[in-house]
Amino acid sequence: MSASSMQVRSDLLREQNFIGGVWRNAREDAWLEVVDPASGKGIARVPDSGAADARDATRAASEALPAWRATTARYRAQLLKQWHVRIVASTEDLAKIISLEQGKPLGEARGEVAYGASYVEWFAEEAVRAYGDIIPAVVAGRRMMVVKEPLGVVAAITPWNFPLAMLARKAAPALAAGCTVVAKPAEDTPLTALALARLAEEAGLPAGTMNVVTASRANAAGTVAAWLADSRVRKITFTGSTAVGKELARGSADTLKKLSLELGGNAPFIVFEDADIKAAVEGLMRAKFRNGGQTCVSPNRVYVHDAVYKEFARQLVARVAALRVGPANLPGSEIGPMINFRAVEKIERHVRDAVARGATLLTGGQPVQNEIAAGPNYYAPTVLGEATHSMALASEETFGPVVALFRFRSEEEVVRHANDTPYGLAAYFYSRDVSRICRVAERLETGIVGINEGAFASEAAPFGGIKESGYGREGSRYGLDEFLATKYLCQGGLA
Numbered sequence: 097m098s099a100s101s102m103q104v105r106s107d108l109l110r111e112q113n114f115i116g117g118v119w120r121n122a123r124e125d126a127w128l129e130v131v132d133p134a135s136g137k138g139i140a141r142v143p144d145s146g147a148a149d150a151r152d153a154t155r156a157a158s159e160a161l162p163a164w165r166a167t168t169a170r171y172r173a174q175l176l177k178q179w180h181v182r183i184v185a186s187t188e189d190l191a192k193i194i195s196l197e198q199g200k201p202l203g204e205a206r207g208e209v210a211y212g213a214s215y216v217e218w219f220a221e222e223a224v225r226a227y228g229d230i231i232p233a234v235v236a237g238r239r240m241m242v243v244k245e246p247l248g249v250v251a252a253i254t255p256w257n258f259p260l261a262m263l264a265r266k267a268a269p270a271l272a273a274g275c276t277v278v279a280k281p282a283e284d285t286p287l288t289a290l291a292l293a294r295l296a297e298e299a300g301l302p303a304g305t306m307n308v309v310t311a312s313r314a315n316a317a318g319t320v321a322a323w324l325a326d327s328r329v330r331k332i333t334f335t336g337s338t339a340v341g342k343e344l345a346r347g348s349a350d351t352l353k354k355l356s357l358e359l360g361g362n363a364p365f366i367v368f369e370d371a372d373i374k375a376a377v378e379g380l381m382r383a384k385f386r387n388g389g390q391t392c393v394s395p396n397r398v399y400v401h402d403a404v405y406k407e408f409a410r411q412l413v414a415r416v417a418a419l420r421v422g423p424a425n426l427p428g429s430e431i432g433p434m435i436n437f438r439a440v441e442k443i444e445r446h447v448r449d450a451v452a453r454g455a456t457l458l459t460g461g462q463p464v465q466n467e468i469a470a471g472p473n474y475y476a477p478t479v480l481g482e483a484t485h486s487m488a489l490a491s492e493e494t495f496g497p498v499v500a501l502f503r504f505r506s507e508e509e510v511v512r513h514a515n516d517t518p519y520g521l522a523a524y525f526y527s528r529d530v531s532r533i534c535r536v537a538e539r540l541e542t543g544i545v546g547i548n549e550g551a552f553a554s555e556a557a558p559f560g561g562i563k564e565s566g567y568g569r570e571g572s573r574y575g576l577d578e579f580l581a582t583k584y585l586c587q588g589g590l591a
């Protein structure tokens with residue numbers, strides 16, 4: 097299916113950059129083909145932008161900045177609310193666009209729209225709460241005040257796995273704070289970002305406050321380099337791999353930008369011997385198979401206590417083997433295609449390596465291609481037993497529908513293994529022992545811990561990691577602060 101043959105509002109299907117309130121082609125008039133991951137076929141084309149387009153976007157954003165930062169928080173909140181209303185009203189259209197270019201089942205794509213919209217609503221509400229402080233003066237005749245000011249132009253670089261939610265959770269707090277935004281969506285999923293920009297335009301966000309440029313994998317680095325080098329861009333907010341996060345940190349060192357980096361995960365999921373096994377299986381299903389395992393908080397290493405290993409594996413395999421693999425628009429599909437063939441190759445490499453090193457294949461373990469799942473990028477939901485730390489999947493994120501079960505025998509041992517990774521985004525554990533819950537939650541070295549819960553993400557909670565999973569928090573009241581500078585005003589001569 098091509099994007100234009102989809103039954104969606106035609107003005108949401110944009111094939112141009114949005115810069116300074118104008119829809120336009122890349123300066124070089126170059127194009128990037130957007131591909132349906134289910135069929136591998138082209139569905140639309142968008143500009144393949146370069147550094148000159150990125151600079152145009154920066155110019156538009158910095159010209160819009162003085163007027164935007166001078167508006168009241170209440171005014172910005174009202175516009176964000178308008179944006180929110182339009183996103184929610186366009187759920188069906190946006191979900192179809194997400195599914196078409198990203199591949200997740202339509203039901204999940206609707207969920208993503210609601211999830212992304214919740215950040216816009218949340219930050220509309222938070223905009224009016226960017227409070228400062230009055231500090232009791234340390235010297236008579238002085239007033240010591242703290243105010244929060246917008247950082248300036250923000251570059252948002254967003255991933256393909258949640259093309260709407262990740263842009264919403266970066267752009268909404270930036271705009272709420274009084275910053276203006278230049279955004280580059282991932283090359284696999286630009287259409288959703290452009291649709292979101294169209295809705296921002298319709299909501300009345302002033303020209304230049306929200307700009308989107310699209311670029312291919314080959315041109316992405318050059319486009320982003322123009323932002324890294326530009327001192328008008330004061331902040332980079334990025335979700336993606338740790339390798340790229342480090343490049344952004346290095347690349348922005350000369351202009352010392354503030355960074356928020358939401359990077360790789362390699363999350364551990366621990367099932368203790370005192371866990372409610374059925375609840376743990378359900379929690380793992382939710383956490384692992386959301387978006388076909390393509391999320392940065394997907395459990396990558398599942399540790400199960402020896403005493404409950406057999407029963408947990410039995411219940412899990414029954415649930416995983418029943419998952420339905422198919423295209424996003426087929427009712428009942430639970431696992432769509434992976435984003436591209438590179439993703440499938442990585443999954444195959446991990447499974448082959450694990451089996452060669454002694455893992456037992458409990459279900460799945462190969463690509464799927466049949467009359468329903470008819471493209472090159474489907475992979476069977478898979479469970480591997482008896483995984484060990486010598487396997488590639490113990491240290492690299494698989495980013496696919498593969499569960500690897502590791503056996504453990506003591507709390508001390510499993511916490512050590514869980515933390516034995518450079519990453520620290522999310523961890524999960526299931527236990528009914530109250531003292532263990534407090535102990536393990538404290539000892540896990542991650543930014544997020546799911547305790548007897550597989551689905552923790554929420555606009556009201558801080559999302560982000562420690563160690564090489566990055567820094568900065570998205571969502572919650574902490575999320576607004578990432579886009580604000582703290583200014584201290586010291587007024588003397590008042591005695």
Ligand code: SIN
Pocket residue numbers: 255257258335358390391392393553559
């Ligand atoms: C991500 O995978 O980058 C984000 C997932 C989430 O928000 O839950």
